[in-house]
């Protein structure tokens with residue numbers, strides 16, 4: 722089956738950051754979207770706003786990717802609303818703190834593993850049968866340069882992003898022959914609310930990007946749009962996307978103007 726002109730796209734982590742930017746970029750192109758995130762208010766607002774400009778259907782439902790039941794209900798809602806699913810854009814993910822392995826708290830450890838690794842598996846487990854059924858599918862997950870390198874204080878976060886890479890590599894093997902593309906989008910420094918969530922401190926978060934020009938969520942959305950235009954037989958396995966000012970996969974070599 723050839724790629725449908727208009728796709729049915731399910732997005733997790735859709736209420737902010739890269740997920741929101743992707744939703745904003747894809748809605749005006751006529752695709753139909755199922756938006757999911759934990760934050761009901763932001764999600765509703767976004768859904769209302771995008772529905773005004775979109776020719777496709779834009780629906781939204783809260784989802785906690787850590788919960789199997791929640792992911793199942795979200796997927797069922799998406800299917801009922803749109804009839805089928807072609808694309809899963811797994812953007813739900815987070816970092817918490819910068820504690821060494823010796824002192825990381827259970828809360829930080831568990832939230833990262835449950836969201837970034839378990840949440841991705843749960844999202845894929847619920848949606849893959851429907852991607853197969855649709856006849857033309859695409860799975861994109863937000864990985865990170867932290868899936869290609871490690872840094873002090875990033876042990877658990879890097880482990881989860883190395884995990885995302887392993888999951889996507891495995892998925893490519895398991896889906897071979899099913900007309901489903903699998904891409905890991907692996908950004909470096911992107912200025913979203915990522916560092917605010919990580920540090921729970923706005924001024925500390927701002928310092929991460931001080932004097933340099935980070936990527937924006939829109940930059941990642943541009944990559945997603947491009948991926949969706951490639952010929953049928955092409956699969957981009959991994960995209961490492963970094964700001965020009967960031968030369969290393971970690972923050973070790975960043976050009977700062979002040």
Ligand code: 8X3
Pocket residue numbers: 864865866867875908909910911970971972
């Ligand atoms: C985010 C990149 O360098 O903060 O995934 O770990 S980094």
